[in-house]
Amino acid sequence: MTTTTNKTWRTICDSSDLVKDSGICALLADEAGNEEQIAIFHLPNSEEKIYAVGNYDPIGKANVLYRGIVGCIADEPVVASPLYKQHFSLKTGRCLQEEQSIAVYEIRIENEQVQVFY
Amino acid sequence: MNTDKQLLSKAKIVVVGNGMVGHHFVEEMAKNSDYQITVLSAESRLAYDRVHLSEYFGGKTAEDLAMTTPEHYDELGVTFKTNAKVTKIDKVAKCVTTESGATYHYDKLILATGSYPFVPPIPGKDQDHCLVYRTIDDLEDIANSAKVSKVGVVIGGGLLGLEAANAIKQLGLQTHVVEFAPQLMGVQIDGGGGRLLKSKIEELGVQVHTSKATNVIEKGDKCRYKLCFNDGSELETDLILFSAGIRPYDNLAREFDLAIGERGGIVVNNQCQTSDVDIYAIGECALWNNFIFGLVAPGYAMAKVAAKHIGGVTGTNGELAEFTGADMSTKLKLMGVEVGSIGDAHGKTEGSLTYTYENQPEGVYKKIVVSADKKTLLGAVLIGDTSDYDTLLQYMLNAIELPEAPEGLILPMAADKPTLGVDALPDTATICSCHNVTKGDIIAAIDCGAVDVGQVKSGTKAGSGCGGCAALVKSVADNEFEKRGLVVKKDICEHFAYSRRELFDIVSVEKIKTFDELLSSHGRGLGCEICKPVAASVLASVWNDYILKKPHLSLQDTNDTYLGNMQKDGTYSVVPRIAGGEITPDKLIVLGQVAKKYNLYTKITGGARVDLFGARVEQLPPIWKELIDAGFETGHAYGKSLRTVKSCVGSTWCRYGVQDSMSMAIDLEHRYKGLRAPHKIKFGVSGCTRECAEAQGKDIGIIATENGWNLFVGGNGGMKPRHGDLFATDLDDETLVKYIDRILMFYVQTGDRLQRTSVWLENLAGGLAYLQDVIMKDSLGITDALEEQMATIVGSYQCEWKTTLADPEALKRFQPFVNSDKGDSNIQFVTEREQIRPARDEEKIAVTIIDATEKEAVAEDA
Known part of the structure; x- marks a missing residue:
């Protein structure tokens, strides 16, 4: 387990681990042992191509968002919760149907490595 | 005019009679809250649906048939009294008195007293078990009599008589219909139609005796009574039901000097006023133009006219609402036999010509009556098949010019059978004749915001009478929606302007194999959780590829992706196929062993299979491996399949x-x-x-x-x-x-x-x-x-789990984290009735502890 205090770009996986137009899940852990699950989506046909958001569905109360179907609603890239189908913006984390939001993480692909800033 | 209206607006209205028409008047009048309405009904019940009376024997209750309730009248602010028979009208003091002596003042009086069944003056008609068919109370009498009877006779072979015959047949009696005329339903249909109707009804086990006049009812030899006919023949029966037509209930009007027709009926003008301008008569008690209308639709029309006249409602040019007669066309099912009658069914119009089609083997008879120039339809008779009724009725009501060969309208399999699109109908076309709703009314309802057929129906009442026009109402409304681009919206989502069916055609015709191809050629954007699974389903139906093949993977709902049903906590359930519910003991044992090993909640489903709940994504492949090794295959419980x-x-x-x-x-x-x-x-x-x-x-x-x-x-x-x-x-x-x-x-x-x-x-x-x-x-x-x-x-069937287990790439999807071997610590269970269930929020415990216990549990299992 990595133990650091400063936020920096950290490698999560190879870009070949990504699934086109779909999501995978990664576990982020800090030095205190606190863990966070993030959902990483690879949308090669969209503007940013890759997005990372919290994996916890605040409405369904389960860690499932990476298993949702991705797409767009009025040009906003979104993931639909696989539990109750609410849409969450992949850019802002805002829920389009209810007063809820999920965390958004900075993510990039460097030298075929997927990196998250945390 | 204005002062008049103001005076009237405080008026008291008394309605005598609460049948279907009286009730309709109340509903129409109550729209205007300026009036105090009082309803006096001689019956013990408020208005009920007499048109569907026979359904009382089919299991419907008085409540089912009720058209209103005391609560509804309270809501409308209507005062009502049941068992309140009016016995006196004082036209000068303007008040009515009931049997019990209660007096009610009126400014406007509405007589909606209806009619009573005519019982011909046959000696012996007044004995027990000689009944009529008119009210719910009558039906109860009939049911009681039927309990101690074996044979029943209906005297009268008209529309109501045949309904009554159906009713006693349903009660298990051997049933006869006796008709004075040479044919059944002589008012509505012609001789040819009557002949066919008779044979069809006899096929159903009801014996029909036409051209029989009953001289006397005597004590029977085998049954309770026997009918002696004028030709010397006899018919034994236990129960006699008279249905020989109706007579207007006009005695009140007669006694208190309102004008009465020669053969009965309260004379009314086009505004439904009687000879006293403050007294109106509507429905079957009213005689308009020397004619009594024995159907509900004209009664409703009269109720509307009277309500408008009292309320001072006029047309756009100030013209008074008028009753101008009514179309007596009718379509119904008698004992399962379809019967339709339109306009001049007998071809009485001078110079009229007829076309007839008869198919004896199939029991279908159709006739149309057209004008001498063959340009307009005057009438029609349909027996055994009334599918052409709506079209023919519109031709007749709207005087739409007939096609060159009018016979095509009734011939079966006429290749170029002219269909009358709803577009061809003028706005004045009556769509629902029970409630007199025109095409224009339906369009107006849509103008006022109705967005589906249901709202059109509740807004206009179209289709809520006999219901015969339901299909037509739907097509008129749908046609209107489509015209407005308010298309009965078939687009599946914002990414595809197509219905599922259209996408299916596109995929098969253009041989499209992937969602990306489909999206770039016919869609926009990135797709969504609606169009992707639809595309996946269509692609699977057309090409039947393995659904988790790379290009299809991202299209699937999570249930299809993980080949299991996601539960509320993110775990999945496992349902192997148990075809027909048949399973060997050995296989049943395997299910138990697997469930036990992975600590899965186990339940028998409604579909006769076994459902194993609480499997984490990473457990799905090992669980399925064991099941498949034991001979199971996927149950597709996760699929739209x-x-x-x-x-x-x-x-x-x-x-x-x-x-x-x-x-x-x-x-x-x-x-x-x-x-x-x-x-x-x-x-x-x-x-x-x-x-x-x-x-x-x-x-x-x-x-x-x-x-x-x-x-x-x-x-x-x-x-x-x-x-x-x-x-x-x-x-x-x-x-x-x-x-x-x-x-x-x-x-x-x-x-x-x-x-x-x-x-x-x-x-x-x-x-x-x-x-x-x-x-x-x-x-x-x-x-x-x-x-x-x-x-x-x-x-090309394949077990999706078998294919998945053989594909290392696909198995990667079942790892919960791409960068860790841990499991999801948020998934926790508690025990209930000796099995697991998902822990509720307040039952969940800190992460590290649960990790330890889980490891122990796994160790034990191993």
Whole structure:
């Protein structure tokens, strides 16, 4: 387990681990042992191509968002919760149907490595 | 005029009689809150639906037939008294008095006293068990009498008489109809139609005696009574029901000096006023233009006119509302026989010409009466098949010019049968004659914001009378919606301006194999959780590729991606196929062992299988490996596809079974497993008519008969239960499978997204008969293609779990984290009734501790 205090770009996986137009899940852990699950989506046909958001569905109360179907609603890239189908913006984390939001993480692909800033 | 109106606006209105028409008047009048309305009814009940009275014997209760309730009248602010027979009208003091002596002042009095059944003056008519058919109380008398009777006779072969005959037949009596005239329903239909109607009714076990006048009712030899006819013949019976026409209830008006017609009826003018301008008469007690209207629609029209006249409501040019007569066309089902009569059914108009079509073997008779110049339709008679009624009625009511060969309107299989599009109808066309709703009224309702057929119906009341116009109301409304681009919106989502069916055609015709191709050629944006699974389903139905193949993977709902059903906590359930519910003890033991090893909550499903809950994504592959090694395969419980074929043991074990339903169920389940459809599909196969498999509640239901199988289509349980429609009878095995192949593939191709077969069938224009034509008569010429497509799918079946387990790339999806071997610490269980269930929020405990216990648990298992 990595133990650091400063936020920096950290490698999560190879870009070949990504699934086109779909999501995978990664576990982020800090030095205190606190863990966070993030959902990483690879949308090669969209503007940013890759997005990372919290994996916890605040409405369904389960860690499932990476298993949702991705797409767009009025040009906003979104993931639909696989539990109750609410849409969450992949850019802002805002829920389009209810007063809820999920965390958004900075993510990039460097030298075929997927990196998250945390 | 203004002062008049103000004075009137405080007026007291008293309505005498609370039948269907009296009630309609109350509803119309109560729209204007300036009036104090009092209803006085001699009956013990408030208004009820007399048109559907016979359904009282079919199990409907007085409450079902009720048209209003005390609460509803309270809401409208209407005062009402039941058992309050009015006995006196004081025209000078303007008040009425009831039997009990209560007096009510009126400014306007409405007589809606209706009619009573005419009983011909036959000696012996006043004995017990000599009854009439008019009120719910009459029906109770009939039911009581039927309990101690074996034979029943209805005197009168008109419309009501035949309904009454149906009623006593339903009560189990041997039934006769006696008619004075040489034919049945002489008012509505002609001799030819009457002849056919008679033979059809006799086929149903009711004996019809025409041209018989009853001289006397005497004590019977075998039965309670005997009817002695003028030709010397006799008929023995226990119960006699008179239905020889109606007479207006005009005695009150007669006694208090209102003008009365020669043969009865309260004379009214075009505003429904009697000879006293403050007294109105409406419905069957009123005589307009020397005519009594014995149908409900003209009564409703009179009620509206009277309410408008009292309320001072005029047309756009200040003209008074007027009753100008009514169309007496009628369409109904008598003992299951369809009968329709339009306009001048007898061809009495001078110079009129007729076209007649008769098909004796099938029991169909159709006649149209046209004007001398063959340009307009004057009338029609339809027996045995009234499918042309709506079109013919519109031709007649709107004087639409007839096609060159008018006979095409009634000839079957006329290739160029002229269909009258709703667009051709003028706005004045009456669509619902019970409530006098025109096409214009429907358009106005849509103008006012109605966005679906349901709202159009509740807004205009169209279709809520006899219901015969329901289909027409729908097509007029749909046509209007479409014109406004408010299209009965078929686009599946913002990314595709197509319905599922259209996408299906695009994919098959253009041989599209992936979602990306489909999106770039026919869609926009990135897609979404609606269009992606639809595309996945269509691609699977057309090409039947492995659904987790790379290009399809991202299209699937999570249930399809993980080949399990996601539960509320993010775990999955595991349902192996147990075809027909048949399972060996060894396999049952394996299920128990697997459930125990992985600590899964275990339950028997409604579809006769075993459901194992609480599997984490990473557990799914090892669980399925064990199941597949033991000979199981996926149950597709996660897919919009065939779920189960429920069955009884049938003739193999059951004393009553007439066919081997078990083998049939297993064969069918294996044939159609894996087929992707608009929604899930369930089958049922019962080995005899006792129907233990509840097949009529399934999408495809099969019930064994002595001679083969009866096939039902479109049944459903769940949210909107529906019994399947009987599609075909006594099929052999081969034909049964052939028809199911065709039906399922037709559904797969044409069904809407998430549309079960029940709704699909209801929405097919032409309904069951159309489907039968497509499947059994090949009316679209597609059955070969449907069978071929099904054969391809059946031939390319694969167990998705078996394929997945053999594909290391696919198995990567079942790792919870791409960068860790841990499991999801948020998934926690507690024990209840000796099994696990998901922990509620307040029951969850800190992460580190649960990790430790889990490891212990795993260690124990190992």
